[in-house]
Amino acid sequence: MGPHAVHCKMSRSAATLAAVLLGLLACHTASAQFELVGSWAAHNNEFLTGDGLPVDFTGVPLNDEGRTRALSYSESQLSMVERQCQGWPAFYMVQGPFGLKIWSQTDPVKGNIISYTIGAWEDRAPMTIWMDGRPHPSQYALHTRGGFTTGRWEGNTLVAYTTHMKAGFLRKTGAPSSDEATLTTRFYRHGDILTVLAIIEDPVYLTEPWLLSRSFELSPTALSPIGPPCVTTYESNVGDTAPHYDPEKNPFVDEMTTKYGVPRDAAIGKPETLYPEYRKKISPAPAGR
Amino acid sequence: MRVLLIVALITAPTLAAQNRGAAPTAKAAATADLTGYWVSLITEDWRFRMITPRKGDYQAVPMTDQARKIADAWDPAADEAAGNQCKAYGAGALMRMAARFHITWQDDNTLRVDSDAGTQSRLFHFTSSPAGERTWQGNSAAQWQRPDSLKVVTTNLRAGYLRKNGVPYSENAVVTEYFDLAPLPGGGQALLVTTIVDDPQFLRQTFIVSSQFKKEADGSKWDPTPCTAK
Numbered sequence: 001m002g003p004h005a006v007h008c009k010m011s012r013s014a015a016t017l018a019a020v021l022l023g024l025l026a027c028h029t030a031s032a033q034f035e036l037v038g039s040w041a042a043h044n045n046e047f048l049t050g051d052g053l054p055v056d057f058t059g060v061p062l063n064d065e066g067r068t069r070a071l072s073y074s075e076s077q078l079s080m081v082e083r084q085c086q087g088w089p090a091f092y093m094v095q096g097p098f099g100l101k102i103w104s105q106t107d108p109v110k111g112n113i114i115s116y117t118i119g120a121w122e123d124r125a126p127m128t129i130w131m132d133g134r135p136h137p138s139q140y141a142l143h144t145r146g147g148f149t150t151g152r153w154e155g156n157t158l159v160a161y162t163t164h165m166k167a168g169f170l171r172k173t174g175a176p177s178s179d180e181a182t183l184t185t186r187f188y189r190h191g192d193i194l195t196v197l198a199i200i201e202d203p204v205y206l207t208e209p210w211l212l213s214r215s216f217e218l219s220p221t222a223l224s225p226i227g228p229p230c231v232t233t234y235e236s237n238v239g240d241t242a243p244h245y246d247p248e249k250n251p252f253v254d255e256m257t258t259k260y261g262v263p264r265d266a267a268i269g270k271p272e273t274l275y276p277e278y279r280k281k282i283s284p285a286p287a288g289r
Numbered sequence: 290m291r292v293l294l295i296v297a298l299i300t301a302p303t304l305a306a307q308n309r310g311a312a313p314t315a316k317a318a319a320t321a322d323l324t325g326y327w328v329s330l331i332t333e334d335w336r337f338r339m340i341t342p343r344k345g346d347y348q349a350v351p352m353t354d355q356a357r358k359i360a361d362a363w364d365p366a367a368d369e370a371a372g373n374q375c376k377a378y379g380a381g382a383l384m385r386m387a388a389r390f391h392i393t394w395q396d397d398n399t400l401r402v403d404s405d406a407g408t409q410s411r412l413f414h415f416t417s418s419p420a421g422e423r424t425w426q427g428n429s430a431a432q433w434q435r436p437d438s439l440k441v442v443t444t445n446l447r448a449g450y451l452r453k454n455g456v457p458y459s460e461n462a463v464v465t466e467y468f469d470l471a472p473l474p475g476g477g478q479a480l481l482v483t484t485i486v487d488d489p490q491f492l493r494q495t496f497i498v499s500s501q502f503k504k505e506a507d508g509s510k511w512d513p514t515p516c517t518a519k
Contacts, residue, residue: 043494043495043496043497044349045349045350045351045496045497045498046333046334046349046498046499047333047334047337047348047349048333058335058336059331059332059333059334059335060332061332155435155436155437156435156436156437156438157437157469157471184474186471186481188438188467188469188481188483190434190438190440190467190483193467193483193485193497195467195469195481195483195499197469197471197479197481197499197501199471199473199474199479201474209473209474209475210332211330211332211479211501212332212333212501213333213481213483213499213500213501214499215483215485215497215498215499217495217497256336260336260340260342260343260346261336261340261343262335262336262340266335266339273331273335273339274330274331274332275328275330275331275387276328276329276331276339276387276388276389276405276406276512277510277512278339279339279340279387282339282340
């Protein structure tokens with residue numbers, strides 16, 4: 001064995017050792033990422049659906065156009081096949097009352113996770129979070145109810161980004177979302193608690209990002225996703241126009257005020273009502289009503 | 290020689306981190322900067338947080354029968370007369386308030402959270418502290434749990450309200466909180482606080498809410514107001 005052969009052997013050893021050490025470091029990094037797969041039961045201690053009354057847009061920072069469309073909505077639109085599923089966007093995951101059933105797809109050779117899927121539930125479409133670095137499609141590509149989602153780990157937080165959602169609703173009662181809306185979802189795990197933060201941006205109907213969050217608890221029993229999501233059905237012929245209200249004459253606009261003492265500006269989603277200083281504009285209600 | 294060099298290059302950061310591992314204080318060990326002014330974003334549960342809900346409006350709280358009786362007998366005037374106007378501003382509910390919060394380091398091992406609503410102060414102790422008598426804010430033990438996250442467990446509370454309309458938690462309640470940061474689109478920062486209340490006396494199951502806050506540049510909108518029971 002000549003000097004050159006010895007040198008080559010040493011180089012191979014060094015390379016092998018380096019590869020092993022880098023692999024160990026990679027494993028260490030990967031171990032900082034939590035296990036997302038499993039059944040996560042909803043606790044429902046927050047009322048996020050906001051669908052108790054026809055005009056409850058409290059907490060939604062609507063712009064004027066969004067508010068006008070929201071107030072024009074009539075639930076009779078649910079009779080129209082093409083509109084029956086518009087109330088269940090991707091972010092209904094943090095609004096609806098259901099838990100999350102999450103599974104992953106693993107590369108059989110490399111062992112890395114290709115995607116996570118959050119299963120459909122009732123009317124909510126499934127969300128597949130692609131973890132393999134694929135790009136989002138062209139802006140002209142098909143928009144679907146669940147949209148297109150990619151994900152990445154930021155330290156110990158899974159961050160998912162959703163585009164290509166069909167125009168629909170921010171809230172089931174008609175606050176609109178456009179097909180330009182995007183959703184950033186951050187998953188934080190603390191022991192058996194999974195907290196999901198949704199940041200919804202919509203340049204067409206919102207004045208600022210809309211933040212919602214919800215927590216789930218790891219379930220010892222398996223949750224079974226219920227699907228297929230939102231199957232449309234013919235209910236009746238509603239005529240040639242979409243049922244709607246004149247936004248300035250929506251008959252339900254004061255129900256939140258009458259039933260709960262919520263000021264009209266808050267009920268119709270004026271952005272300033274999201275901040276504590278708005279409390280100064282609220283007339284004090286009789287105590288102990 | 291080359292092997293040793295590669296090993297040294299790869300392991301050096303880890304060894305350096307281990308040498309730094311014995312951080313002398315919680316402030317020095319902090320991996321997330323929670324300090325600053327934060328405003329609550331009332332995007333959820335608006336009618337329970339921005340106004341005092343009507344008596345009997347306690348949707349989504351898993352109350353025991355005993356808790357329901359207490360809530361149904363809620364009398365804010367009696368609370369004020371008894372000096373209990375801060376009952377809804379205790380650690381079990383404070384972070385759910387429509388309020389601004391100022392987070393600072395009181396000392397190297399104590400993080401302080403002040404609220405303008407109710408002018409409350411919470412102290413998160415990273416080292417053990419004597420329990421003392423029960424207070425609205427109780428005793429909070431804090432620890433950095435992982436990068437970017439803070440865990441706080443609060444006990445030794447005075448009995449308080451989860452919501453202003455008399456939904457009770459007992460003095461034996463345990464409040465566990467997680468503080469997480471998130472970047473906001475277009476710049477800025479959000480704080481997410483997950484609050485978990487365990488109280489077998491008044492809750493049939495664990496009560497969990499998560500609240501969002503947005504960081505503000507300064508305290509120009511800080512508006513201290515006293516507790517009110519109404």
